[in-house]
Amino acid sequence: MATDYYMTAELCLLAGKIIMQNGGETYRVEDTMKRIAEACGFPDSQCFVTPTGIIFAISGANPITRLVGISARSTDLNKVTLVNELSRRISEGEWSAAEALVRLKEIERARGAYPGWLQVASAAIASGCFLIMFRGGWNDFGPALLAGGIGFALLISLQRLVPIRFFAEFLASMMIGSLSILFVRTGIGQELDLMIISSVMPLVPGLLITNAVRDLMAGHLVSGLSKGAEAMLTASAIGAGIAVTLSVLN
Template sequence: MDCESVEAKQAIDICLLAGKMILQSGGETVRVEDTMMRLTSALGYPNAHSFVTPTVILFSIDGHEPNTRIFRISERSTDLRKLAEVNDISRKIVEGGVRPEEAYERLKRLDEEKRSYPLALQAAGAALVSGCFLIMFRGGWPDFIPAVLAGAAGYVAFVWIHRFVAVKFFAEFLAAFVLGAISRLFVYYGLGHDLDKIIIGSVMPLVPGVLITNAVRDLMAGHLLSGTSKGAEAFLTAFAIGAGIALVLSI
């Protein structure tokens, strides 16, 4: 690959697109900046600068001020498949195994893909996770089915409510209320025994584990702004879940 033939605009387009997909797919800030720096160096521009937060990517190359770009991140989720494919493409660029034009087209196709697992399969996964966490927290096998059903119902409620309500924390609050109410009904009618363990197991699919992990990693890497903001988002999510459960228990 002839690095000198890669224009600055094309290099920035490739880096911004890769960084955007990593950030939107649940990658931490330090991974985004590291990937972008490695790409620009491989494309012939070692003197590049990036500033990444959970909502903004600012990127420029020395000597090419008109090509300084800013990108707004409005939606974030967890998509490990897309994250792995972006990493694979970026490694091939660094190793010289793919031309920049081809890499950009592959990144564009990957970005435009809307593949996701069917809701039924996601609900089945949430149900299995809920049941396994119940057992891990030393819950009894008689409570396994209630935890499975409550966890699946809570996750489906979150997905459906979030489709109509843009505020994620409100959707998490209502989802926690739904699974808490279902868990309480199981215990009330004698189909479940330990309400605490059922709720703990069924609420786990909603817990912001990726956010907490990324917040800690960003803080340890010195990205204080990103780490603090992700930690605050994780705290709000945990608060919304706790408030939904607390409302059920107080009724």
């Protein structure tokens, strides 16, 4: 049963926006939007997706074209999973467009699946485990854990205060480098290089790099190149923060 043009466009755009904002791939956004539109009675929909905006069009008796901008992006794969599950229910006829739109707005407003303290604790443990994986000594496990956790906590705090993402990553990496040097000079830690490398690993844009490669392989050149450039800038900010710290303090 065909649904209202405007409601369908709003539903598809909101679903695509949530997926793109929370770490989804470009092809996943397009596939989800087209499946929802087809389930609502519009099989001839078209969409153009970039990391900063989505254009969606429906042809027919009352053609409509809509655009939504994407200004902030983060990683919350739980929201991506929820949208995918919702799109499957729409395709199977379990949910109407109106019900799905209400549910999508709830997903968009929902806070992250994991609280900040848990993210910091996970980053700290990951930093310590990376140190062991890089064949570091167990006596450096604690310092790496602290440096990684404090650096990631600073990153989360700065991202809420500073709109420039790369500036937050630059300062977080400087904090990690400073703490690592402090631990080595006080005798708490020994291997400075391994401590720094393992502590900055939670800051590395691994998902962004993966999505950039997958988008390029799928033929989404604009999205792939833009995501790759963003990942390169993030990596440069991390490297610059460590380089400045080592130049000044070491």
